[in-house]
Amino acid sequence: MFNEPVQVSAGRTSRREDTRRRVRAAAEECFRVTGYRGSAVRDIAAHAGVSVGTVMQFGGKAGLLVAVVDDWIAAIHSDAARAHPEGPARRAGADLAEDVSALLRPFLRRFLGEQELSREYAAVLLSGEHRSEVFSGLADTLRTELLAVLGAHDVVGARADDAVETLYLSYLGLLFTLGGEPHSDPDAELDRALGRLRAVARSLTAGDRDPAAGDRR
Structure with a gap:
């Protein structure tokens, strides 16, 4: 009897979460x-089987686009965590810049593979009307992954922290750049973007490996 309010609250939360998932899935479809631009809020509502007001409660069209793209990014992190439960590892024969490039490649490739939605996503974020997890929780996850890559190459301490922040900001800049205009050759554009990231990584970390690491590599 005393547990009834808790159970009711949990049930409401579960139903709201189920509705949120259905609305996001409908929006992505x-x-x-x-x-x-061709999708209207009423279309999303009809596809999800909810009212227009319910769609608006979840951020409207723009808010749902941000949520959908954030879900893409979160899924890439989840896939990487399943593949490497102990964190990003140093690949045989790869230097630090190549490992940084390998870590960030799936994110950039996804954005280039969804050019129209990526452009709209960038425009929504630049408008300041909706906040993305890419600046908060997902940012913390990526910083942790970058720090692990640097550590695997014996780049540690304050210089590693500074390098992580610069690499993260460089990555964000590339996301907005890639999303800002159409690209006729996405593969070539991806190679150019990753080349810029490798150059940044090499310039930031030259001579910064931990001298105590010796010849562990």
Whole structure:
């Protein structure tokens, strides 16, 4: 009897979460089929089987686009965590810049593979109307992964912290750049973007490996 209010609250939370998932899935489907600009809130609502007001409660069209793209990014992190439970590892024969490039490649490739939605996502974020997890929780996850890559190459301490922040900001800049205009050759553009990141990594970490590491490599 005393547990009834808790159970009711938990049930409401579960139903709201289920509705949120359905609305996000409906939004992503609409965006893929008719494009972001071709999708109306009423279309998303009909596809999800909810009211227009419910869609607006979850951020409207723009807020849902941010949530959908954030889900893409979170999924890439989850896939990497499953593949490497102990964190990013140093690959045989790869230097630090190549490992940084390998870590960030899936994110950039996804954005280039979804050019129309990436452009709209960048525009929504630049408008300042909606906040993305890419600046908070997902940012912390990526910083941790970058720090692990640097540590695997014996780059440690304050210089590693500074390098992580610069690499993260460089990555964000590339996301907005890639999302800002269409690209006729996404593969070539991806190679150019990763080349810039490798150059940044090499310039930041030259001579910064831990001298105590010796010849552990």
